[in-house]
Amino acid sequence: EIVLTQSPATLSLSPGERATLSCRASQSVSSYLAWYQQKPGQAPRLLIYDASNRATGIPARFSGSGSGTDFTLTVSSLESEDFAVYYCQQRFNWPLTFGGGTKVEIK
Amino acid sequence: EVQLVESGGGLVKPGGSLRLSCAASGFTFSSYSMNWVRQALGKGLEWVSSISGNGNYIYYADSVKGRFTISRDNAKNSLYLQMNSLRAEDTAVYFCARARIERLSWYFDLWGRGTLVTVSS
Numbered sequence: 001e002i003v004l005t006q007s008p009a010t011l012s013l014s015p016g017e018r019a020t021l022s023c024r025a026s027q028s029v030s031s032y033l034a035w036y037q038q039k040p041g042q043a044p045r046l047l048i049y050d051a052s053n054r055a056t057g058i059p060a061r062f063s064g065s066g067s068g069t070d071f072t073l074t075v076s077s078l079e080s081e082d083f084a085v086y087y088c089q090q091r092f093n094w095p096l097t098f099g100g101g102t103k104v105e106i107k
Numbered sequence: 108e109v110q111l112v113e114s115g116g117g118l119v120k121p122g123g124s125l126r127l128s129c130a131a132s133g134f135t136f137s138s139y140s141m142n143w144v145r146q147a148l149g150k151g152l153e154w155v156s157s158i159s160g161n162g163n164y165i166y167y168a169d170s171v172k173g174r175f176t177i178s179r180d181n182a183k184n185s186l187y188l189q190m191n192s193l194r195a196e197d198t199a200v201y202f203c204a205r206a207r208i209e210r211l212s213w214y215f216d217l218w219g220r221g222t223l224v225t226v227s228s
Contacts, residue, residue: 001169034214034215036152036215038152042220043202043204043218043219043220043221044144044152044202044215044218045218046207046214046215046216049207049212049214049216050212055216056216087151087152089152089154089214089215091211091212091213091214094166095154095166095169096154096157096166096213098151098152098153098154099151100151101151101152
C-alpha cells in the first residue's frame with residue numbers, strides 16, 4: 001500500500017498570503033496524484049488531478065506540481081473561503097490511498 | 108441537477124448489516140465508475156470500494172474485503188454498498204463519489220453529502 005504523508009499538519013496563515021502544502025509518497029506514483037479541499041460539514045471537492053491539472057471550475061490561484069514521490073499544492077493568495085482541510089490522493093495503484101490532511105487555518 | 112444522494116445509514120449493532128444506497132441524477136450514470144469513501148468523525152478520508160461503469164471491475168480496501176459488497180443498477184442510476192459483519196471501526200460518514208470519466212482516472216469529481224453509519228451496542 002502506498003502511504004501518503006502530508007505536511008505540515010496545520011498551516012496558520014493570513015488572507016492574501018501564499019500557502020504551500022506538501023504530499024510525499026512512500027514510493028513513486030508518477031504523476032497520478034490529486035488534491036481535494038474539504039470544509040467542515042461538507043464533502044471534499046476535487047481541486048487538482050494528475051499532479052498539475054486544475055479540475056473544472058477551480059480558480060487559477062490553486063496550482064499543483066511534482067512527480068514521483070514529492071508533490072506540492074500552492075494557493076498563491078489565500079482568500080477567506082480557502083481556509084479548510086486539504087487532502088492528497090494517489091491512483092497509481094490499488095488500494096487508492098489518501099494523505100492524512102493539512103489544515104489551513106486563519107492566523 | 109448533477110448530484111449524488113446517499114441513504115441507508117443509521118445505528119447498527121456490532122456484527123449487524125446495513126445497505127447503503129446512492130441515487131445519481133443529472134449525468135449518464137453508466138458511463139462513470141463509482142466509489143465509496145468513508146470518514147470517521149474528525150478523521151481523514153479512507154477509500155472503501157470502487158466499481159467500473161459496467162460493473163465488471165470491482166475493488167475493495169483490505170479493511171472491508173469479505174464483509175462489504177459494492178454493486179450498481181444502471182437502469183436505476185443507483186450505487187449500493189452492502190455492509191455485513193459490521194465493527195465499531197466501520198463507524199463513519201460514507202460518501203458516494205463519482206470517478207472522472209476518463210478511463211482509469213480514479214479521482215473523485217462529484218461527491219454526495221454522505222450518510223452516517225454508527226456501529227455500537
